[in-house]
Amino acid sequence: MKLTNTTVLGTGVLGSQILFQTAYHGLPVIGYDISDAALQLAAARLDSLVDEYASFFGDPAKAQAARASIQLTSDMAYAVGDADLVIEAVPEDLKIKEETYQKLSSFAPQRTIFATNSSTLLPSDISPFTGRPAQFLALHYANNIWKNNTGEVMGTADTSSEAYEAVVEFAESTGLVPIRVLKEQPGYVLNSLLVPFLESASHLLVNEVADASTIDTTWKLGTGAPYGPFEIYDIVGLNTAYHISSHGDETSKKFAELLKTQYIDQGKLGVATGEGFYKYN
Structure with missing residues (x-):
């Protein structure tokens, strides 16, 4: 079961990276989103990724x-038809995913495998909406795919071995290192490590122990890490956070309220919009 024609539903920060990563490794790919306005933003994200890939891989022509x-x-019918x-x-959001998969299952061919990139929801939470549980699983990407190239593959009790292995092969063919997650785990491997770290930082901020810049500086000086937790929040996107x-x-809900009132409602979503906890060119 070789997976060639690929469609990505959702063209946000990570969706756009998945599109570019797939195309860069030579596979035909279509990006779907709900409106022309969303697609205009996607086009701008994709344009910005040309320089990222050209710089990282040293092949501007291939990136273009x-x-x-x-x-x-x-x-959607066109996007997933083949x-x-x-x-x-x-x-x-589980409701959004339910609506998406119910629509998707009516348009996609019977052979099509569905893979969720959900960071927090288990595939078994979503599987009942897909209409094809044996052909459904999770393929989780890390942000900045071209360099942080893990592909966490996690199935459910209903996922067929053929579908699982086909997605592992797809991950390898698009430049990822497949991470075989052996059983369902909220957060997979990567986010099971990352989320508690970010949560600890958010609690320090909400409890007024230190401000975001101080927390970031402390972490980077103390560990040699390239990014502090609030820089990571900006990279991931404050909507996701x-x-x-x-x-x-x-305490987490207080942090969510802080994000909404002080950042999200002001259009400050992180790196993608040029400002979050920090400002970006």
Whole structure:
């Protein structure tokens, strides 16, 4: 079962990176989003990734060719009509995912495998909406895919071995290092390590122990890490941080409220919008 024609549902920060990573490794790929306005933002993100890939891999011509090959559409029927693999990267909201998969299953061919990139929801939470549980699993990407190239593959009790191995092969063919997650685990491997770290930082901020810049500086000086937790929040995107924190304990919910009122409502979503906890060119 070789997966060639790929569709990515959701063209936000990570969805756009998945599109570019797939195209850069020579596979045809279509990006779907719900409106022309969303697709205009996606086009700008994809344009900005040309320089990232050209610099990292040292092949500007290949980066330009990858960008030129990516199709964008707001027509789901067209986007998935000939897809071997659909990678879902819509917001971390179970209701949105339910609506997306119910629509998707009516358009996609029976052969199509569905993979969620959800960071926080288990695939088994989503599987009942897909209409094809044996052909559904998770393929989780890290941000800045071209250099942080893990591909965490996690199935459910219903996922067929054929679908699982096909997605592992797809991950390898698109420049990822497949991480075989042997059983369902909220947060997979990467986020099981990362989320508690970020949560600890958010609690320090909400409890007024230190400000964001001080917390970041302390972590970087004390460990030699390239990024502090609030720089990571900006990279991941504050919308994602908000969705995760709003389902946590009382302190996490206070952090979610802080994100909403002081950042998200002001259009400050992190690196993607040029400002979050920090300002970016």
